[in-house]
Amino acid sequence: MAKYQSxxxxxxxxxxxxxxxxxxxxxxAINLADALYHKWxxxxxxxxxxxxxxxxxxxxxxxxxxAKIMTLEMGKMxxxxxxxxxxxxxxxxxxxDHGPQMLKPQPIESNLGNAYYLKQATGVIMACEPWxxxxxxxxxxxxxxxxxxxxxxxxxxxNVPGSAALTAKIIKQAGAPEGSLINLYxxxxxxxxxxxxxxxxxxxxxxxxxxxxxxxxxxxxxxxxSTMELGGNDAFIVLDDADPLVLKKAxxxxxxYNDGQVxxxxxxxxxxxxxxxxxxxxLKNAFSVLKAGDPLDTSTTLPPMNSTRSRDKLSKxxxxxxxxxxxxxxxxxxxxxxxAFFRPIILTDVDKNNPAYDQEFFGPVAIVYEVxxxxxxxxxxxxxxxxxGSSVISADVKHAQEVAAQIExxxxxxxxxxxxxxxxxxxxxKKSGYGRELSDLGMMAFVNEHLVIDMPTE
Ligand code: NAP
Numbered sequence: 001m002a003k004y005q006s007x008x009x010x011x012x013x014x015x016x017x018x019x020x021x022x023x024x025x026x027x028x029a030i031n032l033a034d035a036l037y038h039k040w041x042x043x044x045x046x047x048x049x050x051x052x053x054x055x056x057x058x059x060x061x062x063x064x065x066x067a068k069i070m071t072l073e074m075g076k077m078x079x080x081x082x083x084x085x086x087x088x089x090x091x092x093x094x095x096x097d098h099g100p101q102m103l104k105p106q107p108i109e110s111n112l113g114n115a116y117y118l119k120q121a122t123g124v125i126m127a128c129e130p131w132x133x134x135x136x137x138x139x140x141x142x143x144x145x146x147x148x149x150x151x152x153x154x155x156x157x158x159n160v161p162g163s164a165a166l167t168a169k170i171i172k173q174a175g176a177p178e179g180s181l182i183n184l185y186x187x188x189x190x191x192x193x194x195x196x197x198x199x200x201x202x203x204x205x206x207x208x209x210x211x212x213x214x215x216x217x218x219x220x221x222x223x224x225x226s227t228m229e230l231g232g233n234d235a236f237i238v239l240d241d242a243d244p245l246v247l248k249k250a251x252x253x254x255x256x257y258n259d260g261q262v263x264x265x266x267x268x269x270x271x272x273x274x275x276x277x278x279x280x281x282x283l284k285n286a287f288s289v290l291k292a293g294d295p296l297d298t299s300t301t302l303p304p305m306n307s308t309r310s311r312d313k314l315s316k317x318x319x320x321x322x323x324x325x326x327x328x329x330x331x332x333x334x335x336x337x338x339x340a341f342f343r344p345i346i347l348t349d350v351d352k353n354n355p356a357y358d359q360e361f362f363g364p365v366a367i368v369y370e371v372x373x374x375x376x377x378x379x380x381x382x383x384x385x386x387x388x389g390s391s392v393i394s395a396d397v398k399h400a401q402e403v404a405a406q407i408e409x410x411x412x413x414x415x416x417x418x419x420x421x422x423x424x425x426x427x428x429x430k431k432s433g434y435g436r437e438l439s440d441l442g443m444m445a446f447v448n449e450h451l452v453i454d455m456p457t458e
Contacts, residue, residue, distance in 0.1 A: 004161040004185040009075040009304040009340040010294055018161045018185045026190060029182045033124040033151035034199040036179035040121060040149035045100040051175050052099075052146055056092035058174030059085050059135075066166055068296070070134045073160045074306040075340065076258060077295045087420065088139040091438070094422025099147030102440045103447075115453040121149030122225075122448050123201030126194055128155045128215055130207045131306055132261045134163035140426070141204045142171070142181050144443040150202070152181045155191055157207075159307055191215070196222045202446040205229070206263075209360075209431050227435030227445050229263070229427055231360040232388030235381035236266035236417070237403065238275050239374060239394040246415050247393050251279065252286045254391070254417045256344065259303050260364035261310075263432075264389035264411065264418045267361055269368045270377045276370040280346065283366050284330045287344040292335045302332070304339035305363055311340045314363040321347060321356035321367075329368070358385050374403065382408045388428035391417055410436075 004018035021029070040048075059066060067081035076084070108115040125145055129137040134156070142152050156164035168183040186194060195203055195218050203219040205212050206229035219226040236254055238247060254266035271279045293300035305311045322328065332343035344364035350356045356367060371377045381390060389411040394400040397414060404412035410428035413419055420426055420438065427436035436442050 004158050006073050006162045007159060007307065008072050009307055010296075010337075012308065012338055012340070015072070016162055020187050020190060021184050026184065026186065026194060029153060029184055030124065030194065030197055030199050032179040033153060033182055036151045036177055037121060037123050037149065039177075040151075043149070045103045045147045045149065048147055048149070049096040049100055052092050052096035052143060055143075055146075055171050055174040055176060056089040056096065058170045059089040059092070062166075062170050066135060066163075066170065069162045069166055070160070071295050073163055074131045074134060075295050075304040077300060077303050079298055080258060084133055084136050088135050091136075091139050091422040092143045095143040095147050095443070098423075099144060099443060102443050103148065106449075108451075110453065113453045113455045115451065118448075118450040118452060119148075119444070120448040120450050122446050123150060124153060124199055125150045125202040125204060125446050126153050126155065126191070126200050128191065128203070128205040128207065128211070129157060131157035131160045132258060132263070134160040135167055136420070137206050138164070138167050138181075140206075140437040140442065143422075144438075145446060146176065146180060148443065148447055150446050151179050153194065153200070154181055154183045155186050156183065161185060192218050195219055195224060200224060202226065204437075204445065206437075212433060225446060227427075227437065228433035229435070229437060230388075230431060230433035231362070231386060232263045232265075232428060232432050233267045233358065233360050233384050233386040234264055234389040234391070234409075235377075235384075235407065236269045236391040237377045237381060237393065237407075238269070238271040238279055239377070239392065239400070239403070240272050240274050241395045242275060242393040243395045243415070244278070246395075247275075247279070248282050250391065250393060250415065250417050251282045255283070255366045256286065256290065256302070256364050257418060259305055259342075260344075261306060261362055262418055266391055266417055267365075267367065268381070268384075269366055270371055270380050271368060272373060272377060273370050276368075280329055280348070280368060283346055283368065287330060287332055287346065287364070287366075290332065290344065292332075292337070292341055302341070302344070302364075304337075304341045306340070308340045310362065311342045314342055314361060314365065317356065317359060317361055318345060318347070318365060321350060321354055324354040324356070326350045326354060326356060326367075352383075360386065378403060378406050382406075385431045386428070387430040388432035389413065389418065
């Protein structure tokens with residue numbers, strides 16, 4: 001894509017368009033960011049911590065405006081948008097409070113001399129981000145790298161350019177130096193050229209497998225370090241002893257939070273046979289009570305998807321799944337609107353030959369699998385190209401931890417669904433990508449672990 005436009009998915013009205021930068025604008029941006037990197041090399045992480053707290057406050061003070069533009073551009077329900085702004089402020093506070101300590105030199109035990117490694121900035125990082133959490137995806141990269149001392153160039157998704165601009169503005173107004181985060185609207189070709197520039201030292205992408213493969217290829221060709229946070233087909237495993245209330249609560253949002261457009265949304269609901277009918281019943285209840293409407297209206301519980309393009313892609317996937325034998329257990333009634341609404345649907349009987357078996361459905365589609373027992377549940381969970389998140393629902397937490405350890409995935413939530421916080425590492429394995437964001441692990445993504453050893457002189 002990379003044709004930057006703000007289109008309200010509730011009305012399909014285009015309300016803003018943005019041009020690609022000129023070559024000299026790109027050169028100026030890289031120069032500015034690179035100059036800041038060199039300046040920051042003479043300053044400490046502690047000196048930036050207070051500014052990052054101010055950035056957190058800036059987001060809290062501008063919560064209404066930030067939340068509104070996100071909702072207008074990609075249809076997220078306004079209260080979820082506000083929650084996202086608060087989460088991002090808390091991530092900034094987290095790195096302001098803990099980041100400098102994480103960057104202290106690490107002593108190394110060695111018989112060869114006094115050894116330690118420094119944790120140093122490496123330079124300007126190119127961040128390519130998706131639309132589904134317009135602020136959170138950016139802050140996951142910006143906040144830790146701000147403390148490290150790596151300035152960020154941002155290429156946001158083509159459909160959230162206004163959110164990108166406001167994010168950069170709030171960061172600047174809060175007191176971050178010019179160049180800390182520079183928002184650009186590059187074409188794919190321009191992005192390739194930026195990545196190839198010797199002043200760019202890393203590439204962080206969150207997005208699809210397709211976009212990730214393309215950008216990772218370019219990063220690899222130019223020997224740039226990269227992190228890839230890609231799609232998922234998360235298993236939500238329901239065991240025999242699942243607490244009915246916990247199960248009901250988890251199911252109520254498992255496939256509808258952010259209208260199901262979450263990388264770690266529970267896309268494969270895997271249920272032992274003793275609980276299968278109950279799960280279908282609870283999911284149907286959760287879907288049928290949704291109220292479709294304007295995402296700016298706080299009484300709405302079913303917003304449009306982010307775009308008609310995504311809606312149409314999802315509809316096509318569902319049609320293909322049904323053609324290949326999937327059964328429709330429930331489908332939400334017709335929605336009389338020109339918006340990008342998708343009617344939530346529950347599918348069953350997806351077998352291994354169905355294309356849906358190993359695809360990501362990025363919207364409110366629940367695919368429910370019945371299995372004999374726990375072993376079959378684990379085997380099915382692992383029979384996937386993806387390995388991002390997962391859930392295990394069981395009253396026996398110790399046992400659920402044992403099950404979690406057997407799942408090939410980057411994250412498991414026991415008795416719950418999607419969760420994120422500054423201190424919790426986020427990321428996956430297999431085609432869900434590599435590297436981690438957030439926590440101390442995410443902090444180290446673009447750090448130079450610089451060994452220093454002083455040898456005995458006698
Ligand atoms: P996407 O198409 O891959 O886009 C992500 C970003 O990459 C956008 O800025 C996009 O720009 C850019 N991009 C895509 N293809 C590119 C190419 N060939 N060259 C250069 N840049 C390219 O992803 P999406 O469909 O918008 O986002 C949804 C996906 O993100 C889902 O698969 C979801 O699971 C995943 N996701 C993963 C995580 C995680 O943490 N693992 C979190 C959230 C979402 P344009 O918009 O201009 O195309």
